[in-house]
Amino acid sequence: MAVLPICRFPDNPVLKQKAKRVPGIDGSIQKLIDDMIETMRQANGVGLAAPQVGVSLRVIVVQMPGEEPIAIINPEIVKRTGEQEVTEGCLSVPGHYGEIKRAAEVVVKGKDRRGKAIRIKATGLMAEALEHEIDHLNGTLYIDHVESPEKLHKVEHPMTETKDAMPRLET
């Protein structure tokens, strides 16, 4: 497994592109998933999408605190329910976080790393992470959902912040 460099907005145009569907799951996709998981962990993120490591393919990984990582190939949101207000960051938009609205519950279908069809119903942070990562596959960043400049904040003291002091999503 390898830690890959994370693409940053606005330097890398791959972040604004619509990623391609994965046509077949082979060794290169397995390696991509392993490298994405390693990269996400090293960055202390809870999710990562393939375009963030410069690969314009529909692959995401998410890992909730204390749980095993999940990879989803060609993920699709088939249902969104309700609304939650969240404070969100992105590894591709370092130094900022924003207040946005997400669905309270989502149902996502896709394939797992072995090619088996999966369907995941998620709420809270997991629902937020899934929407955030699937947005990445469509070239959408959380900053596109921030409704006004007052809702986008700079991280003032990044060296003194910890995940515990200010829990928020970095994906």
Ligand code: NI
């Ligand atoms: Ni992100």
